[in-house]
Amino acid sequence: MEYKTVSLADQVFERLEADILGGKYQRGETITELRLCGELGVSRTPVREALRRLSQEHLIEETPKGTVVMGISRKDFEDMCAIRIRIEGLAVRGFIENLTEEGIRELREAIDFQEFYLTRSDADHLRNMDSRFHETIYNRCGSTILRDTLAPLHKKVQKFRRQSMQERSRAVKSVEEHRAICEAIAAKDAPLAEALMARHVENALKNIIEKEL
Amino acid sequence: MEYKTVSLADQVFERLEADILGGKYQRGETITELRLCGELGVSRTPVREALRRLSQEHLIEETPKGTVVMGISRKDFEDMCAIRIRIEGLAVRGFIENLTEEGIRELREAIDFQEFYLTRSDADHLRNMDSRFHETIYNRCGSTILRDTLAPLHKKVQKFRRQSMQERSRAVKSVEEHRAICEAIAAKDAPLAEALMARHVENALKNIIEKEL
DNA sequence: TGCGGTACTTTTGTATACAATGATACTTAA
DNA sequence: TTAAGTATCATTGTATACAAAAGTACCGCA
Numbered sequence: 159m160e161y162k163t164v165s166l167a168d169q170v171f172e173r174l175e176a177d178i179l180g181g182k183y184q185r186g187e188t189i190t191e192l193r194l195c196g197e198l199g200v201s202r203t204p205v206r207e208a209l210r211r212l213s214q215e216h217l218i219e220e221t222p223k224g225t226v227v228m229g230i231s232r233k234d235f236e237d238m239c240a241i242r243i244r245i246e247g248l249a250v251r252g253f254i255e256n257l258t259e260e261g262i263r264e265l266r267e268a269i270d271f272q273e274f275y276l277t278r279s280d281a282d283h284l285r286n287m288d289s290r291f292h293e294t295i296y297n298r299c300g301s302t303i304l305r306d307t308l309a310p311l312h313k314k315v316q317k318f319r320r321q322s323m324q325e326r327s328r329a330v331k332s333v334e335e336h337r338a339i340c341e342a343i344a345a346k347d348a349p350l351a352e353a354l355m356a357r358h359v360e361n362a363l364k365n366i367i368e369k370e371l
Numbered sequence: 372m373e374y375k376t377v378s379l380a381d382q383v384f385e386r387l388e389a390d391i392l393g394g395k396y397q398r399g400e401t402i403t404e405l406r407l408c409g410e411l412g413v414s415r416t417p418v419r420e421a422l423r424r425l426s427q428e429h430l431i432e433e434t435p436k437g438t439v440v441m442g443i444s445r446k447d448f449e450d451m452c453a454i455r456i457r458i459e460g461l462a463v464r465g466f467i468e469n470l471t472e473e474g475i476r477e478l479r480e481a482i483d484f485q486e487f488y489l490t491r492s493d494a495d496h497l498r499n500m501d502s503r504f505h506e507t508i509y510n511r512c513g514s515t516i517l518r519d520t521l522a523p524l525h526k527k528v529q530k531f532r533r534q535s536m537q538e539r540s541r542a543v544k545s546v547e548e549h550r551a552i553c554e555a556i557a558a559k560d561a562p563l564a565e566a567l568m569a570r571h572v573e574n575a576l577k578n579i580i581e582k583e584l
Numbered sequence: 585t586g587c588g589g590t591a592c593t594t595t596t597g598t599a600t601a602c603a604a605t606g607a608t609a610c611t612t613a614a
Numbered sequence: 615t616t617a618a619g620t621a622t623c624a625t626t627g628t629a630t631a632c633a634a635a636a637g638t639a640c641c642g643c644a
Binding site: 585586587588589590591592593594595596597598599600601602603604605606607608609610611612613614 | 616618621623628629630631632633634635637638640641643644
């Protein structure tokens with residue numbers, strides 16, 4: 159196990175990101191540096207750095223009236239899915255081109271865990287494993303650019319989906335889709351894997367849309 | 372004209388971004404905060420904030436051995452184009468859905484300038500107007516997510532192209548393509564506009580690839 | 585009571601101070 | 615001469631101090 163010391167600034171960033179995506183800070187709410195310093199027990203320096211990064215990701219916006227929380231809107235969610243539908247397949251293709259035993263193993267492990275948590279109806283861990291599945295692909299697709307483009311989108315989509323509660327039937331389907339994608343990858347069938355992945359993201363989107371009607 | 376006071380931190384960020392993309396800092400080169408403070412004549416605080424943001428964009432990487440400049444590799448360029456080919460069309464579609472007189476005017480103006488600078492063989496201004504064209508679309512496509520995804524890609528592609536010198540014949544073709552895209556947009560022919568845009572990005576990519584062989 | 589001005593408080597941007605960590609170079613001893 | 619240990623320097627992470635800008639509230643005067 160590798161121990162890496164994470165700086166306060168990084169911790170603050172991750173904490174704030176999670177809290178914004180998780181809805182602790184409401185969209186439109188304004189926040190001040192000092193308030194965050196108090197809540198997190200650190201000085202302004204790390205808070206400022208975190209805020210700058212959040213601003214870069216457009217999770218907050220620094221207006222003349224103060225820094226206000228942006229979070230993710232329904233339309234943002236749809237837009238993110240539209241993008242992912244079109245490029246997540248590229249990552250899959252890259253993954254296949256750089257295929258290793260280890261990569262396949264990681265993917266299968268994530269899916270196995272998904273099935274396990276499904277039987278336990280443990281939605282939180284299930285989501286984590288969903289992230290693991292997709293991030294494994296991003297990390298091993300051989301393209302930093304693709305990873306940097308997709309990873310934040312997936313992270314945000316994930317959190318959004320969490321807010322609009324997930325029903326079990328979709329979760330079951332989702333894991334099945336992961337399995338199918340994984341098998342296509344193992345068989346090095348790039349066109350199939352790409353198509354399945356696009357469909358997978360599309361299904362997730364459709365599921366949310368239907369539920370919101 | 373709107374005057375907005377830009378903080379030192381923002382200025383440092385933009386300056387460093389431009390210098391990295393422009394090749395002033397070489398890929399692999401390591402930089403220290405103090406060196407930058409000296410070069411830019413500011414204290415560490417704004418420099419740090421800028422570095423964090425650059426790190427977020429993966430233009431630098433903070434390793435245990437110091438922060439090293441990443442810049443853009445040839446493969447990064449190809450990956451960025453591959454992504455843009457697939458989603459730049461979405462922005463065009465959004466632009467058409469949110470079409471305004473003002474939007475069309477802005478687009479046409481950018482193209483007019485491009486033709487002007489072409490006659491002057493002024494490559495720098497020509498590139499600026501190329502950026503203006505694409506950024507107008509991003510800004511008016513009605514999706515923050517799409518804009519935030521595409522804008523950095525385009526900015527980096529642009530700078531990369533600058534390094535590998537642009538020949539005139541491609542520039543002429545490029546402006547023609549812009550004009551065609553703009554007319555398809557004005558006619559609200561979304562499928563055509565999308566297709567033309569995808570082709571446009573693809574051509575830019577092909578042009579670089581051929582030249583590098 | 586209403587309006588205006590002033591002073592205070594809040595908030596942010598920047599600089600700097602301090603501590604910890606890691607690298608480097610120098611000295612000393614074998 | 616080499617190796618090891620120590621001391622110093624460089625670099626970064628964090629905290630805080632200070633200044634400027636902006637908002638707010640209170641007070642006085644009409």
